[in-house]
């Protein structure tokens with residue numbers, strides 16, 4: 001079945017399912033990315049802080065699929081926020097990735113105590129103008145952080161990549177994004193694996209003859225989200241992409257809606273994180 005895409009407000013499109021490569025060692029990143037591309041993935045999500053951009057770039061180059069067919073995301077680390085520091089960090093990311101553009105560049109965290117995300121965003125706007133970042137977005141931003149970017153620059157991010165899984169659904173952020181035509185992207189979409197054994201997920205999976213991971217990924221898709229499950233295991237990488245031949249029904253969606261629990265955040269709260 002065909003990969004589905006989400007269209008950004010800048011006109012570019014992103015494949016709805018991508019491969020996440022957090023905690024994927026650099027030397028494993030290349031074969032992992034090659035496995036994913038062979039399985040049909042055309043979207044890879046990395047970050048400078050993952051220290052595997054070189055492996056990701058090598059994996060894309062050696063995949064046999066043209067660079068122009070791959071949607072590549074990387075992220076600016078917090079230490080490099082600020083106008084000039086952003087431009088320098090971006091150059092270094094491109095060099096490590098072995099490419100002359102990224103499809104999407106994200107501010108990794110708002111890091112509000114640093115108070116530099118607006119200047120950082122101004123550099124992102126320049127990178128977009130230069131065509132070296134085809135689209136620009138943010139990650140881990142609360143609606144109030146996005147509102148400040150828009151108020152001070154007039155430029156709306158195309159996407160916000162946030163922690164989001166069936167027991168942490170981020171309804172308030174999703175609603176705020178919708179108002180501004182910002183796509184929502186789910187990180188730790190499988191709850192880092194903790195939701196695989198959930199009985200509600202298991203029941204729905206059984207009904208459709210799919211695995212729990214496929215069921216959760218399909219829930220993100222049917223919720224209109226962009227989703228980037230992570231695995232370094234070839235069979236799981238393949239499994240996580242076999243999600244285009246079924247859909248959840250209203251009963252399934254209603255059952256998963258009930259799992260939402262605002263206390264289920266796994267990562268740091270972006271408002272109070274001090275890194």
Ligand code: NAD
Nearest residue numbers: 020021022045139187188189190191192193213229230236
């Ligand atoms: P995830 O929710 O994708 O879970 C990954 C884990 O789930 C694997 O390590 C494995 O243990 C398990 N798993 C994967 N496929 C499985 C399968 N088919 N069957 C059984 N178990 C399976 O977790 P993640 O890596 O935290 O998040 C995905 C991606 O999101 C990351 O790789 C990264 O690209 C991105 N991310 C971004 C941020 C951010 O701050 N922007 C933070 C965390 C993650």
